[in-house]
Amino acid sequence: MSESNTTSQQAIDEQRRLLEKRLPVDFKEVRCLGDMELLSVAPREIRLRTHIADDALNPRGFAHGGWLFTLCDASSGALVFSHGLDCVTQNASINYLHGGWPGDTVDIDVRALHWGRTTIVNEVTLTNQDGRPLAVATMTMYVMR
Secondary structure, eight states, rough: OOOOHHHHHHHHHHHHHHHHSSOOSSSOOOOOSSTEEEEEEEETTTEEEEOGGGGBOOOTTSBHHHHHHHHHHHHHHHHHTTTTTTEEEEEEEEEEEEOOOTTTEEEEEEEEEESSSSEEEEEEEEEESSSOOOEEEHHHHHEEH
16 A cells, blocks of 8 residues: 555544544434424414423534424424425525523424415424523425315
8 A cells, every 4th residue: 555545544544533433322313293292373373392302412412403403394394284284395494593401491483474375484483491592493385285
């Protein structure tokens, strides 16, 4: 093996070592929707609640961004489904504002910004038990006929 190949292989080995150190060795199942509670329903709004469990955490010990995004996505769809419509997510954007910690309560407020025939645009806000916003998302739902 030439010197440049050895150097390249050493760099790859170091990259692998660093990555394996950062990745959780045992990928645990991340659950999201099992304990959601419906708090209120209005014509174009719903409010749900859940809690941050240990299996919703990232390797650093706070709520995983993918878990928070899934809360927004599923809750946005739930508002559309509550009107007897079927939908899929067409577009989504999320801003993460604050970390959520194990045991925190998360309130999920979904309100329609636009209610069209083929698209519905919802704003989803996640807040903790202190009213501190964790994330705000805009979800465009495509209504399937």
